[in-house]
Amino acid sequence: xxxxxxxxxxxxxxxxxxxxxxxxxxxxxxxxxxxxxxxxxxxxxxxxxxxxxxxxxxxxxxxxxxxxxxxxxxxxxxxxxxxxxxxxxxxxxxxxxxxxxxxxxxxxxxxxxxxxxxxxxxxxxxxxxxxxxxxxxxxxxxxxxxxxxxxxxxxxxxxxxxxxxxxxxxxxxxxxxxxxxxxxxxxxxxxxxxxxxxxxxxxxxxxxxxxxxxxxxxxxxxxxxxxxxxxxxxxxxxxxxxxxxxxxxxxxxxxxxxxxxxxxxxxxxxxxxxxxxxxxxxxxxxxxxxxxxxxxxxxxxxxxxxxxxxxxxxxxxxxxxxxxxxxxxxxxxxxxxxxxxxxxxxxxxxxxxxxxxxxxxxxxxxxxxxxxxxxxx
Amino acid sequence: xxxxxxxxxxxxxxxxxxxxxxxxxxxxxxxxxxxxxxxxxxxxxxxxxxxxxxxxxxxxxxxxxxxxxxxxxxxxxxxxxxxxxxxxxxxxxxxxxxxxxxxxxxxxxxxxxxxxxxxxxxxxxxxxxxxxxxxxxxxxxxxxxxxxxxxxxxxxxxxxxxxxxxxxxxxxxxxxxxxxxxxxxxxxxxxxxxxxxxxxxxxxxxxxxxxxxxxxxxxxxxxxxxxxxxxxxxxxxxxxxxxxxxxxxxxxxxxxxxxxxxxxxxxxxxxxxxxxxxxxxxxxxxxxxxxxxxxxxxxxxxxxxxxxxxxxxxxxxxxxxxxxxxxxxxxxxxxxxxxxxxxxxxxxx
Numbered sequence: 001x002x003x004x005x006x007x008x009x010x011x012x013x014x015x016x017x018x019x020x021x022x023x024x025x026x027x028x029x030x031x032x033x034x035x036x037x038x039x040x041x042x043x044x045x046x047x048x049x050x051x052x053x054x055x056x057x058x059x060x061x062x063x064x065x066x067x068x069x070x071x072x073x074x075x076x077x078x079x080x081x082x083x084x085x086x087x088x089x090x091x092x093x094x095x096x097x098x099x100x101x102x103x104x105x106x107x108x109x110x111x112x113x114x115x116x117x118x119x120x121x122x123x124x125x126x127x128x129x130x131x132x133x134x135x136x137x138x139x140x141x142x143x144x145x146x147x148x149x150x151x152x153x154x155x156x157x158x159x160x161x162x163x164x165x166x167x168x169x170x171x172x173x174x175x176x177x178x179x180x181x182x183x184x185x186x187x188x189x190x191x192x193x194x195x196x197x198x199x200x201x202x203x204x205x206x207x208x209x210x211x212x213x214x215x216x217x218x219x220x221x222x223x224x225x226x227x228x229x230x231x232x233x234x235x236x237x238x239x240x241x242x243x244x245x246x247x248x249x250x251x252x253x254x255x256x257x258x259x260x261x262x263x264x265x266x267x268x269x270x271x272x273x274x275x276x277x278x279x280x281x282x283x284x285x286x287x288x289x290x291x292x293x294x295x296x297x298x299x300x301x302x303x304x305x306x307x308x309x310x311x312x313x314x315x316x317x318x319x320x321x322x323x324x325x326x327x328x329x330x331x332x333x334x335x336x337x338x339x340x341x342x343x344x345x346x347x348x349x350x351x352x353x354x355x356x357x358x359x360x361x362x363x364x365x366x367x368x369x370x371x372x373x374x375x376x377x
Numbered sequence: 378x379x380x381x382x383x384x385x386x387x388x389x390x391x392x393x394x395x396x397x398x399x400x401x402x403x404x405x406x407x408x409x410x411x412x413x414x415x416x417x418x419x420x421x422x423x424x425x426x427x428x429x430x431x432x433x434x435x436x437x438x439x440x441x442x443x444x445x446x447x448x449x450x451x452x453x454x455x456x457x458x459x460x461x462x463x464x465x466x467x468x469x470x471x472x473x474x475x476x477x478x479x480x481x482x483x484x485x486x487x488x489x490x491x492x493x494x495x496x497x498x499x500x501x502x503x504x505x506x507x508x509x510x511x512x513x514x515x516x517x518x519x520x521x522x523x524x525x526x527x528x529x530x531x532x533x534x535x536x537x538x539x540x541x542x543x544x545x546x547x548x549x550x551x552x553x554x555x556x557x558x559x560x561x562x563x564x565x566x567x568x569x570x571x572x573x574x575x576x577x578x579x580x581x582x583x584x585x586x587x588x589x590x591x592x593x594x595x596x597x598x599x600x601x602x603x604x605x606x607x608x609x610x611x612x613x614x615x616x617x618x619x620x621x622x623x624x625x626x627x628x629x630x631x632x633x634x635x636x637x638x639x640x641x642x643x644x645x646x647x648x649x650x651x652x653x654x655x656x657x658x659x660x661x662x663x664x665x666x667x668x669x670x671x672x673x674x675x676x677x678x679x680x681x682x683x684x685x686x687x688x689x690x691x692x693x694x695x696x697x698x699x700x701x702x703x704x705x706x707x708x709x710x711x712x713x714x715x716x717x718x719x720x721x722x723x724x725x726x
Contacts, residue, residue, distance in 0.1 A: 050529055098509065160707035163656075165449070165509065167706055169649050170699040177699075181692040299520075306517065309510055342528035347521025355514035359506035 027360075028312045034363045035310070035356035036324065043349040052341050060341075064334025065327035070213065074333065077216040077287065079326025080224045084279035085304030086311065086318040086325075087231050092272035093313040094235065096248035097265055101153060101168025102276045103301025104175035105146040107294040109277025110284040111179050112145035113138040114197055114291040115187060121201045131203030138204070139281045146277015147270045149175065154269030158262035164269070172301070179294045189290070197291045206286050220286045225319070227278060232315045234271075244268050276301065299347075303329075306354045325350065396704060418558050420674075420681050425563070428673035429570040430455065430629035432666040434651035436577045437621025439660045443581065444614035445594035445607075445717045446501055449512030451622045452648025453519035454490055458626025459643045460523040461486040463539055463636035464530050472538040479542050483627040490623020491616060498615040502608060505721040516648075524638035534638035541634030542566055566628045570666065573621075577662035590614055594715030597722045607722050622648060646699070653702045657709060668705075672698045 044054040065075050085102050092099035117138040124130040153171060156162040189198045206217035235241035247254040247264045255261055279300065284291055307325050311317030332346040356362065434451045441448040448454075465485035470478030497515060500506045524534045542564055550561040581587040592600040593610040601607050626644060630636060637643045650672050651665075658664025679694040 100513070156703065156707045162703065162706035166649060166653055167703050169646070170702045173646055173699045174696050177692050177696040181690055184692070185690075302517065302520075305513060342525045344521050344523075344525040344528065344534075348518055348525055349521070351514050351517030351519070351521050354517055355500065355506075355511055358510035358514055359500045359504040361504040361506070362500065365504065 031360050031363050032310050032312070032321070032357065035353050038356050039349050039352035042352055043345060046345065046348075047341055050341075052339075057335070057339065057341055060335050060339050061328075061331040064331035064338075067334075069211070071330060071334065073211040073213045073216045075323070075326045075330040076211075076221055077213070077326070078329040079323045080216075080220050080286070081279055081283055081298075081300045082304060082307050082325045082329070083224050083318055083322030084227060084282060085276060085300045086307030086322050087228055087315050088272050088275035088279060088301075089304045089308035090311065090313045090315050090318055091231060091235070091244075091275060092268055093308055094248055094315075095244040095264065095268040096251070097154070097157070097268050097272075098165045099150060099153075099168055099269060099272045100165055100305065101150060101171045101301070102272070102279075102304050103299065104168070104172040105149045105273040105276035106280040106283070106301045107175045107179050107297065108149040109142035109146035109280025110288075110297070111182070111187070111197075111280075111291050111294070112277070113142035113281040113284045114200065114288075116141035117200055117204055118198045121204070126201075126203055128203060131201070131205075134201070134204045135285065138285065139278065142277040142281035142284070143274045144277070146280060147274035150273020150276065151266055151270040154266040157269075158265040176294045179291075183291060183293055187291070195293045199290045200285065204285065205289070215287050217286055220282050223278075223282065227275065228315055228319060231275065235315060240267065244271075303347075303350055306350050306357075309354055309357050392708075417681075418555075420677060421559055422563065423680065424670060424674040424677045425559070425567045426632045426673075427629075427676055428666070428670040429564070429567050429632070430625040431647050431651045431654055431669035431672060432570050432574060433625035433628060434622040434648055435654040435658070435665040435669055436573060436662045437618035437625075438652055439655035439658075439662065439665055440577070440581065440590060440614045440621075441618035442655070442718055443594045443660060443715055444590045444611045445597060445715055445720065445722065446498075446611050446615050447508045447512065447718050448615060448618045448622075449509055449652065450497060450515030450648075451512075451618070451625075451651050452644060452646065453512075453515035453517075454494065454619045454622035455626035455629070455644045455648040455651075456516075456519035456523050456642050457493060458486045458490050458623030459630040459636065460519075460526055460626075460638070461489045461623070462627040462630040463536060464526065466539050466630075467530060467536070470540070474540045476540070476543055479540055479631055483624070483631060486627040487620050487624050490626075491620045494616050494619025494623075497619060498612050501615065502611055502721070508719055520642060523642050527636060527638040535636060537635040539630070539634050539636065542631040564632060566631060570628070574662045574666040581662065591715070593722075594717055597717055601722075611722070622651070625651070650698060650702060653706060657705050672701060675701055 044058060047057045048054040064071060066072055085106060088102045088105070089099060117134045120137060121130075121134060124133055149171065150168075153162070153164050153167040156167055157164040183197055184195055187197045189196055206219040208214075208217060210218045235245060243254060243259045243264050244267070246257070247259055247261055251261065254264070283297070283300070288297075303325055307318055307321045310324070311319075311321040328346055328350065332343045335341055335346070336343040434455055438448055438451050462482045462485070466474045466478050466482035469481055474482075497511065500511055501508055527534050527536065530536075544562055545565040545568065547561040551557045553561070579587075581590065589600060589605050589610050590613075592603075592605075593607050593614070597607045600610070625647070629643060629647065633643070651669065654668035654672060655662075655665040657668040658666070675697045676695075678697060679691050682689050682694055683691065
C-alpha cells in the first residue's frame with residue numbers, strides 16, 4: 001500500500017473516530033451520572049432495608065468525603081491512587097485489551113520500589129539529594145516491574161492466544177501470593193512485630209505541602225495529573241497511541257494500515273502495566289513508607305476497572321471518576337468509625353455503578369419512555 | 378483455528394508440557410517424595426469434594442457460552458451461593474444446624490441465585506449490556522455485598538458455626554479396597570455433580586434442546602428462521618448458568634461448613650478457574666468436570682505436602698492452580714468459541 005493511500009485511510013478513520021467520540025460524549029456523561037445516582041439510591045434502599053437510617057448514612061457519606069480538611073485530604077489521597085490505576089486500566093481497555101491485572105502490577109510495582117530503595121539506600125548519601133536519587137530509582141524500578149508483569153500476559157495473549165482476562169486475574173492471585181511470601185520471608189524486616197519490609201529511609205518521602213497530612217502529599221497528586229496529561233497526549237497525538245486505539249476499535253483496518261496487531265497488544269499491556277507500577281510506587285512512598293502483606297493493601301486495581309468504565313475509558317475522564325471513587329472510599333473510612341453500617345456496602349455500591357454503566361441501553365430506554373431525548377439513536 | 382495456526386501452536390504446547398513435567402520432576406527429585414504417601418484415598422476424596430463446586434459452575438458457564446452469552450460473572454454467583462447457603466443454614470438451623478438444614482440451605486441458595494441471575498440476564502439480553510463488563514460487575518457486587526450481609530447476620534465477616542454435609546455411606550460396599558471409600562463413602566454432592574456432568578453432556582449433545590442451545594451460539598439467525606425463539610433459549614441457558622454457579626458456591630460451603638468473607642471471600646477465584654475448566658474441557662461437560670478435578674487436586678497438594686512432612690512453603694503451593702491455569706490457557710488457549718458469543722441478538726420481526 002502506498003504512503004498516500006495510507007494517509008487517506010488514516011484521515012477517514014480519524015474523522016470517523018472523532019465523530020463517534022464527540023457524538024456520544026454528552027450521552028456518556030449522562031449515563032455515568034445516571035448509573036452512579038441509581039447505584040447510590042439502591043445503596044440507600046439497602047441501608048434502609050437493613051434497618052439503618054438512610055438519611056444519616058447519606059450525611060455520613062458527604063461529611064466523610066468533604067466535611068473537613070482531613071476528609072478532603074483523605075479523599076484526594078484515595079483519588080490519587082484511583083486516578084493512576086484507572087488510567088492504567090483505561091489505556092488497555094481503550095485498545096480493546098482487558099487488563100484485569102492492574103492490582104497485581106500495582107503490587108509488583110510497589111514492592112519493587114520499596115526493595116530497590118531499601119537495598120540501595122546504604123550506598124547513596126543521606127540528605128535530600130540522595131533522597132531524590134532514591135525516589136527516582138524506586139519509581140523507575142516500579143514502572144519497569146509493573147510493565148514487565150503486564151507484558152507477560154500480553155505476550156501470552158499475542159503469541160499463545162491465552163485470554164488476557166483470565167491470565168491477568170490469575171496473575172493477581174500469584175502476585176499477592178508471591179509478594180506475601182517474600183514479605184514474610186526474605187524481604188521481611190527483622191525488627192518488625194508485624195509482617196512488613198524495612199521502612200524507607202527518612203530522606204525518601206514526599207514533602208508535606210498544602211495539607212499537613214502524613215499520608216498525602218500534593219506532589220503525589222501533581223505527579224498523577226501529569227501522568228494523565230502524558231497518557232492523554234500519547235493516546236491522542238502519537239503514532240503508538242493511534243495504532244493502539246485503531247486496533248481497539250477497528251482491528252482489520254489497523255492491520256491493513258500496517259499495524260502489527262500482536263506487537264500492539266504486548267506494547268499496550270506493557271504501557272498499562274507501567275502506569276500501574278507507578279501507582280504502586282506512589283502508594284508505597286506516599287502512604288505506606290514500607291510494604292506489608294499485599295493481601296491487605298486495598299483493592300485499588302479492581303476498583304480502577306470501575307473508575308475507567310465510568311470514564312468511558314477516557315484518560316482525562318478518569319480524573320472526575322477517580323475523584324468520585326476517592327470520595328466514596330474516604331466516606332467509607334468515615335462510616336466505619338462513625339456508624340454501624342458495615343463499610344463493605346460501599347464496595348457493593350461501586351459494583352452496582354459498574355453494572356449500570358455496562359448497560360447504557362437501560363438508560364436510553366428509560367429516557368425514551370420518559371420522553372427525554374433518545375429519538376435519533 | 379486453521380491448520381497453520383495449529384502448527385504454530387505446537388511448540389507452545391510442547392513447551393508448556395515440558396515446563397509442567399520439568400517442575401514436577403524437579404520437585405519430586407529435590408524433596409525425595411514417596412508418591413504413595415502423597416496420593417492417598419483422603420487426597421482423592423478431598424480433591425473430589427473441592428472439584429465439585431468448580432465443575433458445577435463450569436457446566437453452567439459452558440451452557441451459557443454455548444448459547445452465545447459469556448457469563449463471566451460465575452465467580453460472583455458462586456460467592457452469592459456460598460453466602461446465601463450460610464445465611465439460610467443459620468436462619469433455619471441456628472448455631473447447630475442439622476443435616477436437613479444443610480439441604481434446605483442449598484435449595485434456598487439455588488433459588489436466590491436464580492432470581493438474581495434473572496436480573497443479570499435481563500440486563501445482558503434485553504438491555505444488551507456489555508457481557509464482560511457486566512460479568513465483572515457481578516463479581517464486584519458479590520465481593521462487596523457478601524461481607525456486608527455476613528456482618529449484618531453475624532457481626533463478623535467470617536462464621537464457623539455451620540455444618541457440613543455428611544457422607545453417604547453404603548454398608549459393606551464402602552469396605553471394598555480402593556474404590557469403596559471413594560465411591561460408596563462419599564459426599565452425596567460429589568455424586569450429584571458426577572450425575573449432573575453426564576446429564577449435561579447428554580442434554581447438550583444428544584437432545585433437540587441441546588442443539589438449540591448450540592445453534593443459538595453458532596448461528597442464531599438460522600435458529601430463528603427454524604421458528605425457535607433465540608432469546609428464550611439464551612435466557613434459559615443464562616439462568617441455568619447462574620443457578621449452577623450458585624449451587625457450586627452452596628456445595629463449596631456444604632463441604633467446608635464455615636463461611637469466610639475476608640479477602641477474596643470463600644470462593645477465592647474458583648469461579649474463574651471454572652471458566653478455564655470448561656475451556657480446557659473444550660465445552661464438554663464431562664471434560665470440564667475432569668479439568669475441575671485436576672485443578673482441585675493441585676489445590677489439595679498443599680495439604681498433602683504438609684501431612685507428608687515436605688517443606689514447601691504453603692503460600693507458594695497454593696498458587697499452583699493459578700499457575701496451571703495460565704499454562705493451560707497458553708497451551709490450549711485457542712479453543713473453538715461459539716461464533717456469536719458476545720453479540721446481542723435482535724429478531725427481525
